[in-house]
Amino acid sequence: MDKNTTIASIKNQDERVVQRIYKEFKPKFENWIRGRYKISNAEDCSEIYQRSFTVLFFNIKKDKLVDLEASLETYLYGIGKMIIREWWRDKSPQKEMDSLNENTDLENVSLFSEVFEKSAIDEATSDKLIQALEEIGEPCKTIIKLFYWERNSMEAIAIKTGYKNDASAKKKKYLCLAKLRELMNR
Amino acid sequence: MMNFSEENIALFDAYLRNEMTDLEKLAFEKKLSTTPHFKKEFDEFKTFEKAIEYAEIKSFQKQLKTWDNSIVHQPNSNRPKVIRLRIISAVAAVAIIALISSTFFFNASDKESLVADNFQPYDNIITVRGEQADIDMGLHFYDLQEYSKAIEQLEKHPNNLSALFYAAESHLALKNYKEAAEKYELLLTQKNSLFDEIIRFHLGLAYIGMDKNDQAIEMLNSVKGDFKSQAAELIDDLR
Numbered sequence: 221m222d223k224n225t226t227i228a229s230i231k232n233q234d235e236r237v238v239q240r241i242y243k244e245f246k247p248k249f250e251n252w253i254r255g256r257y258k259i260s261n262a263e264d265c266s267e268i269y270q271r272s273f274t275v276l277f278f279n280i281k282k283d284k285l286v287d288l289e290a291s292l293e294t295y296l297y298g299i300g301k302m303i304i305r306e307w308w309r310d311k312s313p314q315k316e317m318d319s320l321n322e323n324t325d326l327e328n329v330s331l332f333s334e335v336f337e338k339s340a341i342d343e344a345t346s347d348k349l350i351q352a353l354e355e356i357g358e359p360c361k362t363i364i365k366l367f368y369w370e371r372n373s374m375e376a377i378a379i380k381t382g383y384k385n386d387a388s389a390k391k392k393k394y395l396c397l398a399k400l401r402e403l404m405n406r
Numbered sequence: 407m408m409n410f411s412e413e414n415i416a417l418f419d420a421y422l423r424n425e426m427t428d429l430e431k432l433a434f435e436k437k438l439s440t441t442p443h444f445k446k447e448f449d450e451f452k453t454f455e456k457a458i459e460y461a462e463i464k465s466f467q468k469q470l471k472t473w474d475n476s477i478v479h480q481p482n483s484n485r486p487k488v489i490r491l492r493i494i495s496a497v498a499a500v501a502i503i504a505l506i507s508s509t510f511f512f513n514a515s516d517k518e519s520l521v522a523d524n525f526q527p528y529d530n531i532i533t534v535r536g537e538q539a540d541i542d543m544g545l546h547f548y549d550l551q552e553y554s555k556a557i558e559q560l561e562k563h564p565n566n567l568s569a570l571f572y573a574a575e576s577h578l579a580l581k582n583y584k585e586a587a588e589k590y591e592l593l594l595t596q597k598n599s600l601f602d603e604i605i606r607f608h609l610g611l612a613y614i615g616m617d618k619n620d621q622a623i624e625m626l627n628s629v630k631g632d633f634k635s636q637a638a639e640l641i642d643d644l645r
Contacts (some may be wrong), residue, residue: 239473258520270470274463318434341453341460350464357523359643368455369462382645394419398412401454 223292230280242273249300257304268307272300286392345404352403360396367393408454410447418451446591453456518581521611524640527575532568541569548572553579567593571601578608607633609625612641621645 229237249272250265259265267360276296279285290297353361359381366372378389410418420426421434438445530545544559553576560573574589590609593601606629613622623644629637 242470242473266474270467270474272468273470277466278463326424345453346460346464349461350468353461353465355460360521361519364458365462368458384645390416390419394412394415397454398417400458400534401408401410401412 223288226292227280228286229276231283233281241292245269245273245296248293249296252297253300253304257308259304262291264307268300268303271307272296272303275299275303348404349400352400355403356396356400357397359392360399363393363396364387364400408450410451410454414444414447415451418448421448422452422455466613503571515616516612520640520643521578521581521615523582524636525578525611526607527579528571528601528608530572532572538566538569539564545572546567551579553577567596568600571605574605575608578612578615579605581615582614587612587616603629603631603633607637614640614644 226237226241230241246269250262252263253259254266259268273296276292278298285295290298292336295384330338353364356364362381363377366377367374372380374386374390374393378384378386381389381392383389383392417434421431426434480559494559528550530549532541532545540562541558544562546561547553547556556576557573557580560576570589570593574586575595577583577586577589587609590605590612593605594609597600597640606625608625610622612627613619613625623641626637626641
């Protein structure tokens, strides 16, 4: 599968492709962290890889890799450098690592922080919300996902979910938000 | 706790999506600056929306963890090939978690989600047993949620209405929508009052699974009794 096809499949959230890429890149990436940055703890390596892969996935989903010249793997390593820098700052603020001051030639990588900007939401709220989303049922789950996750317009949502117009779909969205809030507050 | 009121959701949404007229916007902003409670509700709504957006990232990371667990729990081929119960349980647990997360983050078929969200296999209420060993065995498997085995036994008695009903339920549990529908349709011709409401409701679900939404709506409209309100909600969802 060539790079553009892979990117298109990831953008379409093709689970098999995302999982294959995730598992394929993982061993080499974690070896690279261990060798280059001397991070030996397996859980730390795994966490850094997960965060890096998450940024890769969401940058593809948000169309930020349209004109990517490097390979996906190279781009992932660029993200990895940024994540390690942040991770190290959080874990050991005093520690200086010369190798972390290297510049990356991938400008898009600097956008990585956007993926985690919502982290001001506390874990308990986040867990409750995920639980509520799992319980809310259809069509609310789809409407909420299409609006907040897929950034669809209400017109597009009305077409995809069979509502007669955007006003009907919007009315349903409000009911769904009220139901979601109720499930969270239980 | 999210304490914004339901009545204000439309208002907050219109403001945040820039769908207000200049006059409405001015009035909204004035209320924000003069009514602390309103401002507090608005801030909570914004946090709520951010939490929904952030849930996407969290769900994705949860999915990655299940994939990691599946790597960790793959049996090592260099070890003696003795499969311990503990390993099987761990792999099964991971598989279940993966399935739940997967259907949540990655898009499941909408019709399947709709059916799954509304389907609960009907309790086994057959208390008098002993007439037919196959039926007893079928219901035993049904209770264990071993639906394929249940079907195998129950279908040996196509003229027994209880066997037919629980075979239909088993098919629906296995997403065999067509087979389930055929059995429910047959049951409806028998005027089986004992299961009538649930047959109509579940036949509606089977039609949804078969992409026959018009027939589903017609059937759900005929549901009475305990399932009537659930059927009405489902019809609303289909439209």
